[in-house]
Amino acid sequence: MKIFQKKIANKVRDKLKNTLKSNIILEEEKENSSKKIDNIKYVEPIEIENPPTLLEIINVKNEAYKGKRLAVKFKTNADPKYFENTEKFKIEIDNENMCNYDGKTSVTNGYGTIYYTIKEDSKIGDKFTVKIILIIDDNYKLESSKEFIVKEWIDNTIKTKSKQQKTKYLQDINIVIVKKGDEFWEKNDWNEKKSIKSNKN
Missing domain, CATH: 1.20.5 (Single alpha-helices involved in coiled-coils or other helix-helix interfaces)
Known part of the structure; x- marks a missing residue:
């Protein structure tokens, strides 16, 4: 016990x-998980400072896919109104023929996103640099830049469909257990080492 x-x-x-x-x-x-900035998990808002002292592109990956949207993410302690003023906030791309600016920049709680679309006729392996500039006054500005590389988009749905087809094929397999002496056993001239047969429906 x-x-x-x-x-x-x-x-x-x-x-x-x-x-x-x-x-x-x-x-x-x-x-x-609260620190995964690139996954857009912004849990700690950045307080606004005047004048601002922070402007930094925070994309971890540098892939840009043909024909797809690219979100350039950044953090800042500048007032969001700065980014509504085209005289204060500027975006420069060293190869403008590779992408189109979607005309949208959003800033919330100190985290911003700039949207581009990579052109279909861009070449795999081509590189371009995005630079963002925040002009505070004639003598003071903040800037940050990051280089991106164009890659081919891989559609994961193709892999999913292939897996589904394979699963369907396996589901179509019918396993028949035949005992020694059964009619099927005798007809196929089986022995003890061969007692299972698989037939597709």
């Missing part, structure tokens, strides 16, 4: 220990 009670106590202790460990991991994951 004492041995049984000891086993129960050990199980309860282990379960509590695992539960506590899981809670710690969840808290760590929650904390880390």
Whole structure:
């Protein structure tokens, strides 16, 4: 009886220990997820400063796909009104023939996004640099730039369809178990080493 009670106590202790460990991991994951800027998880708003001192493109990846939209993301402590003024906020691209500006720049809580569309006739491997400039006054401006490279868009739905077709094929396989002495066994001249046959419907 004492041995049984000891086993129960050990199980309860282990379960509590695992539960506590899981809670710690969840808290760590929650904390880390709040820092994933490139996944647009902005949890800490950036306070506005006057004059502003921060303007930085924060895209982690530099891929730009033919015919697809490119979101250039940045962070700043400037008042959003700066980005509504074309005299204050400017965007420069060293190869304007590769993409079109969608005419939209949004800034919320210190995080902004500029939208472009990469042209279909752009070449794979071509590179271009996006520079954003915020002019505070005649003697002071902020700027940040990042280079992007054009790549071919891979449609993941093709892989999904291929997987679905393979799954469908497997579902169409009918496994028939035949016992020794059955009519099917005798007809196919089977032996003990060959007792399963698969037929597609």
